[in-house]
Amino acid sequence: MRKVKKSPDPQQPPMSSHDVVITGIGLVSSLGEGPDAHWQKLMQPGFQPVLEAERFAPYTIHPLPEIDWNLQIAKRGDQRQMETWQRLGTYAAGLALDDAGIKGNDELSTTMDMVVAAGGGERDEAVDAAILAASESRNDRDVLLNEKLTTELRPTLFLAQLSNLLAGNISIVHKVTGSSRTFMGEEGAGVSAVETAAARIRSGQSTHVLVGGAFQTEHSDMLLGYELAGYLHRGPWKPVWQRQGSEGGGVVTGSGGAFLVLEQREHAQSRGRKIYAELGPVVSGRARRRRGELNAEIAALLKQARLPDGDLLTISAASGAHAATAAEKAVLDANPALAARAFSTLTGHMKEAQFPFAVALAAMAVDRKAAYPVFDATVERPFAGAPASVLATAIGYHQFEGLGLVRAA
């Protein structure tokens, strides 16, 4: 007889019971940096996003705000060892550590675990363009590659764009050294990073974990990563929910990052820290989308997350990608208690950072006892009152799905 599979219960783990709370938030997007700047802008009804439509035309993006890197990465030497993506992530991680009162505290930093959701691949665009141009007149392209790459690649570029070196730089700059793990795989990596970090805390393996990701879209390869499947939206900008049928694939990207400090409740209380919110169940899945399983998978995840009764503010990381966003919208529409806010309308799609960003916005709404106004008045509906729980969703533009429930602490 087949053994029945154990179903993990995120609220009542088998080893010991440790609530997970959020004690630090580090955010960067085109809207600015930090929870306050984001809150102020997101709470303005009818707030218009920051757009850049020229530099990468026909694609619109949400650019990085002006950042003084020195504020979180003191050494110029360290800044030079990173391309923009790593610098952005290291910066956002520093904001979260500062917010949680961990930065500069050796005891807390050296015992802190870390799970980073990373992409990578910020290549040297000038070198690549020169190689491609030369390839038009040469048939020995492999030899051409050797000639150009051995002479023109900056030796340190490899590390400055390598996936696990965002975590490596966070260790070097912020001294987080308990452990260091890098997950890869677009939005799903962000979901798994939060899910794994929370599971470690619940089981007593970790007391405090830095978790998050960053995405820097202002690089042609970062756009190419979507456009090889035609995922990018073209033509005039529209809110996330309104891109079906428009030219292109529906995704408008943005540069940004989101890091969270997740902590065992007892640990946070014992050091007298402010708690934004509790992180409840985090669930994830892999629908076989070609078989049309996505709608059912999202519905199943909603069940697993055991949502509270009544209206529920839902911070959606929907990308705008036509099929995935339509599926998410259909499931949300079928659950009238869920009042969605698709934040990528205002920030753009930040890939690996999407889920941590959604959880951060959810925690801020719970903490400040107010719901965000609609980001798209034609589709989203108002939410009245103070949200005691907020749902965060991340349905990948191409694959992988996850949800998390954030509750008042």
Next chain:
Amino acid sequence: MANLRDHMGRPIVAVTGIGVVTSLGVGKKDNWDALTSGKSGIHPITRFPVDQLNTRISGMVDFLPSSSKGASHLTYELAETAAQEAVSEAGLDSGDFGGPLFLASPPVELDWADRFSLYNSDKQDAGAERLLRVARALKELDVFETTQFGSIADRLADRFGTRGLPITLSTACASGATAIQLGVEAIRRGECDKALSIGADGSATAEALIRFSLLSALSTHNDIPEKASKPFSKDRDGFVLAEGSGALVLESLEAALARGATILGIMRGCGEKADDFHRTRSKPDGSPAIAAVRAALADAGLSEDEIDYVNAHGTSTPENDKMEHLSLSTVFGERIGSMPISSNKSMIGHTLSAAGAVEAAFSLMTMRESVIPPTINYDNPDPAIVLDVVPNKKRNAEVGTVLSNSFGFGGQNTCLVMAREPV
């Protein structure tokens, strides 16, 4: 009846399936035969021209159908081949595995062959603008999928029927060990009864070789390729870039015994510690690697005296072997001079993201076969590194416990402790 819980009350994690591919061949038998006869898989590079390259040798896997199809396809095939061997050995349904998947694999990028082909399929405009315009007209997803970090795991999840969202990870040269650690932890937390942990790396492209070469990390002993990787030798001059894969089926001992599976070994403990010193160099006092070894021993509930053999990271770079010796001699004290410590990389080179998994597979086989594979090319010992490296010839020995080290760029240190028998 064996204990089903470890010293911390957690489910004991058993290994019930092992799979491996390296430049020495496909599968455990071919690899083990070669490894124990001191045979090297390092050979001249033929996959691409070596004009202008300082390093012209590698441990590439050149004999699979995907060997010439780019990093993403080869990494998938390596992972699939090793996983198939492991799942079959475990006696599980290879289309309905029913546990989570943890995949260590290299970061992906659009291959140059595809970049050239897309670019030259058109003549309008130039550079990135042309690539983007051509890209959005593509009708197939094949090239797109090679650029998505989660796609290899997604395909493997379909192929083996693993459960849930598969995790793809990178901790550089420690990745394979981290994949195993994640599987062990998921079982210990009671999230699952079994997990499939794979490390696979088929990313030895010209650009990868050049990148490591620019960091002065690679051996340039091109003339006799099989002699180039010489861990712990005085004249070691860098690692040899290589490909491969290792896969383990991990199961709670309870579930494995209940279904009558053969127990191939026990994952006793995992330890890690990040280094904040430098992007490629270790803290001079070796404290992070020391802490990782000690954390693995503590997690395993074993003392220093209870480790029989060390499967070294042993890359053959001047820096790694010196620091690994420092760390091990700090942890094991005087005993270090008489403990067998060998490096599989002397024969297979450095399989990067796969190394931790490949070497865990070989560590488990070392215990089962009571044979320690040698460190070959040990003709000129480094007098500053006094170790019993099991020089040049295999050794018959009862090995009950193994420590396997994995250290990587970005301050990654992960150690695994394995045992032959349950407690």
